[in-house]
Amino acid sequence: MPNPNAAVTIDAHQHLWKYNDRDFVWMSGAMGKLRRDFLPEHAQEVMREAGIDGAVTVQARADG
Numbered sequence: 145m146p147n148p149n150a151a152v153t154i155d156a157h158q159h160l161w162k163y164n165d166r167d168f169v170w171m172s173g174a175m176g177k178l179r180r181d182f183l184p185e186h187a188q189e190v191m192r193e194a195g196i197d198g199a200v201t202v203q204a205r206a207d208g
Contacts, residue, residue: 155191155199160184 161168162181171179184201191199 152197153195155196158187158199158201160187160201 160182162183163171163179165171165179168179187199
């Protein structure tokens, strides 16, 4: 049975996106490491290894 008093660790600010150069024009060539998809499945393993139990995600681009 889980301990109801156990601490929970939350990543309080996480950006996720499916990259394309049309919608993310603000990502210059100098931001090459960011010019790819960042989706929940990409974060899960890293979060697990870091002991993070959950995350709060934020919108990375404005809608139309």
